[in-house]
Amino acid sequence: MTPSPIRAAERYAVIGHPIAHSKSPDIHVAFARQTQQELTYEPLLAPLDGFEATVRALMAQGGRGANVTVPFKIEAFSLATILSERARASGAVNTLRFDAAGIFGDNTDGAGLVTDIVVNAGVAVQGKRVLLLGAGGAARGVILPLLAEQPAQLVIANRSSDKAVTLAGQFASQGPIVAQTFDALDGQFDLVINATAASLADALPPIAGSLFGPHTLAYDMMYGAQPTIFLHFAARHGATVRDGLGMLVEQAAESFLLWRGVRPDTASVLADLRSALGT
Numbered sequence: 138m139t140p141s142p143i144r145a146a147e148r149y150a151v152i153g154h155p156i157a158h159s160k161s162p163d164i165h166v167a168f169a170r171q172t173q174q175e176l177t178y179e180p181l182l183a184p185l186d187g188f189e190a191t192v193r194a195l196m197a198q199g200g201r202g203a204n205v206t207v208p209f210k211i212e213a214f215s216l217a218t219i220l221s222e223r224a225r226a227s228g229a230v231n232t233l234r235f236d237a238a239g240i241f242g243d244n245t246d247g248a249g250l251v252t253d254i255v256v257n258a259g260v261a262v263q264g265k266r267v268l269l270l271g272a273g274g275a276a277r278g279v280i281l282p283l284l285a286e287q288p289a290q291l292v293i294a295n296r297s298s299d300k301a302v303t304l305a306g307q308f309a310s311q312g313p314i315v316a317q318t319f320d321a322l323d324g325q326f327d328l329v330i331n332a333t334a335a336s337l338a339d340a341l342p343p344i345a346g347s348l349f350g351p352h353t354l355a356y357d358m359m360y361g362a363q364p365t366i367f368l369h370f371a372a373r374h375g376a377t378v379r380d381g382l383g384m385l386v387e388q389a390a391e392s393f394l395l396w397r398g399v400r401p402d403t404a405s406v407l408a409d410l411r412s413a414l415g416t
């Protein structure tokens with residue numbers, strides 16, 4: 138009997154700068170084990186001026202795809218030769234797939250956020266009053282998937298308020314989105330999403346505690362061993378709180394699906410990451 142050929146494991150990576158802190162390799166290795174997919178997944182540190190060269194080297198070495206993280210999501214958008222609709226809408230790419238047709242770029246961050254809120258936390262967005270804080274890459278990536286859930290209203294507020302106005306204008310045809318300044322925000326929201334980078338600097342966006350109430354879910358895209366200052370503030374004002382670890386795992390699952398055609402179960406992987414964080 139002729140032995141069946143041994144297939145080389147297919148190669149994937151996450152590219153960023155810095156990259157050592159990334160949890161994506163652990164997540165994708167766990168997904169591969171769970172779904173019995175033969176693949177490798179490694180962190181790749183790209184020089185700040187060397188993102189494209191890093192992608193091309195990975196492709197030349199037989200790589201099949203990559204996740205892209207800070208600060209290269211906009212460059213990945215430019216490098217992609219074919220874009221998904223959600224990537225085009227967000228202007229940023231966090232997932233690349235290399236195939237015969239070229240470099241396919243997708244953005245799975247928004248789907249990851251929505252799945253974490255709607256499925257994992259069990260909180261519907263439909264009919265709710267939603268506040269999105271921030272107008273950077275992460276905020277842009279989640280607007281379309283949030284509007285697809287049909288909220289009653291999506292308010293976007295940003296420190297540089299002109300960016301919020303621009304985004305609200307860009308997505309106005311997709312659903313009930315409006316921009317407001319931080320000062321003008323009033324009434325309680327059902328869902329408040331912190332997509333600013335403020336938590337990275339242990340800072341709080343300038344928001345009033347009266348925006349939160351007992352029916353509010355406060356969501357910080359950042360995650361860590363301790364709740365962020367934003368989540369502390371929201372909890373003090375009666376909100377239920379959730380960090381962005383679930384979003385991280387769910388956006389990874391969406392990338393894995395794009396690459397491998399199989400959706401991994403995320404619950405056990407999220408639970409393992411949580412316990413590794415010590416939370």
Ligand code: NDP
Nearest residue numbers: 271272273274275296297333334335340358359381384385
């Ligand atoms: P960007 O640098 O693109 O945008 C930063 C945003 O934060 C801007 O809107 C900026 O406002 C605002 N901002 C920064 N500092 C402050 C502050 N002190 N007060 C108020 N607003 C502030 O970053 P990203 O959009 O890529 O990332 C935002 C956050 O989302 C990060 O914490 C990141 O870690 C997290 N993230 C989490 C993911 C996950 O899977 N969990 C995925 C992607 C991102 P201005 O325009 O005025 O400068």
